Amino acid sequence: MDSSFSLKPVRPADQAAVRRSNLALVLRHLRDAGPRSRAAIAADTGLNKGTVSSLVSELVERGLAREGERERAGAVGRPGTIVELDGRGVGGIGVEINVDYLTALALDLTGTVLFEQRVALDVQALPVAKVLDAGAELTARALRECRRLGVVPAGVTVGIPALVDVTSGTVAFAPNLHWTDVPVVRGITERLTRRLGPPSFPIRTANDANLGALGEYAMGSVAGTADLVYLTGEIGVGGGVISGGRLLGGAEGFSGEVGHIQVDPGGRVCGCGRRGCWETLVGLAGMLRLAASPADPVHDPSLDLEQRLDMIRRRAQLKDKRTLDALAQVGTGLGVGAAVLVNVFNPRVVLLGGYFAQLGPYLLGPMMTELEARVIAPRIGGCRVELSWLGFSAAARGGAHVALQAVFDDPALVPVQAERDSG
Known part of the structure; x- marks a missing residue:
């Protein structure tokens, strides 16, 4: 055997990889199982006690774990x-x-909200550069608040209602924003660098509905539901599918565009250029068009979206006929499209987010009528429809979750306290 093929360079790398994997195993176990003694962690994970003691010490040094009371x-x-x-x-x-609108939200590793802000912005009417400027400024505010609190950022994830090339960080096509081939990650990175210096953390982008589904799965009202269809109602309609506890991203990562299922071939022209897409019937623009005349303030994009939805809700409470008729029509359309998804994926829950959740009590009746008529499986295949508690924050929460998941996958990404202090 050729003596030049030494194992010495390989072995430390293998040992380092094993240690990082074990660090992640212990950290995830503390997240999922709750506080434990070292002996209990060893018994639960199959690691020996000496290894667990060393791993816990390192997690404490990195600020990812702490020691509490005695058993x-x-x-x-x-x-x-x-x-x-x-x-x-x-x-x-x-x-x-x-x-x-734009939203930014920061979470720590325990799920505590550190920063949250939403600003009204007519994105369609602005050049891409102006939108990216506004997005970078809002992100910088969140980062400044993290810095003030002494929090080290693990990453930033930008959610966009679009077909997103996750690998390159590019929006391939966003029909409702009128964006094509926009390098979002590069644009945000350059603008953050001008404001705060070069970021020491990864910046990613992803489809907003997929991030919303992840946010709901991780921390929403039906958290942990292994088979879930999440539908978010904005100007368009997006969807994220969790199957067997995993997000279905698709071969190229372009899943989630359920709003472009064609439900009316002779219907209105959609932002994507096709006719009769589902979102032309049940998206926010479609609902507002049915509910109010063009000059009505509910169409004013300078108003916060929840203010506009409050106007619709108050009119519905006052039994305004046009409002109630519009909501009933949207609920029916929602059921028509959702039935297709239920027949395909057989989820345990269809979760309504975005404006669907805000106006859910007026949509659920006609939606359920359509589901019961159109789903092939008896009793809608064991599926129920729920309203999201996260509302318009779901995608931002999912983005924060994705950034933090990198730490659970590799805790060594977080420097030890001494390194932070010296930096």
Whole structure:
């Protein structure tokens, strides 16, 4: 055997990879199982006690875990110190660019909201550069707040209602924004660099509905539901599908464009250029067109979206006929399209987000009527329809979750406290 083929360079790399993998295993276990003694962590994970002790010490040094109280009396053997997830010094930032608003939200590793802001913006009417400027400024505000709190950013994820090339960070096509081949990650990175210096963390972009589905799966009202269809109603309609606990991204990552299912071949022209797409019937623009005349303030994009929806809700409460008729028509259309998805994916839950959740009580009746008539499986295949609690923050929360997931996958991304202080 040729002696030049030494194993020495390979072995440390393998050992380092194994240690990083074990660090991630322990950190995820603390997240999922809650506070544990070192002995319990060893028993649960199959790692030996000495290894667990070393891994926990490193997680504590990185600010990702902390030691708490001793085990309660009655435990077998000497009571051990309880270890729990910390992560208050690590944050993930999610940003959403939508047709008429921008949102930024920062979470720490425990899921605590550190920063949240939404601003009204008529994105369709602005040049791409102006929108990216506004998105970078809002992101910078979130980063400044993290810095003020002593939180190290793990990453930024930008959600956009678009076909997104995740690898290159480019929006391939966003019909409702009128964007084609926009290098979002490069644009945001350059603008953040001018404001705060070069970022030391990754910046990503993804489809907003897919991020919304991840946000709901991680921390929403039906968190942990392994088979879930998430529908978000904005100017367009987006969808994210969780199947067997995994997001269905598609071969090229272009899944989620459920709003462009054709439900009326002779219908209105959609922003994508085709006729009769589902979102022309049930998207926010379609609902407002049915509910109010063009001069009505509910069409004013300079008003915050929730203000505009409050106007619709108040009119519905006052039994305004045009409003109630519009909502009933949208609910029916929602059921028509959702039935296709239920027949294909057989989810446990169809979760309504965006404006669908805000006006859900007026949409659910006609929607359920259509589902019961159109879904082939008995009792709608065991599916139920729920309203999101996260509202318009779901995509930004999902983006923050994606940024933080990188830490759960590799805790060594977070520097030890001494390195942070010296930096």
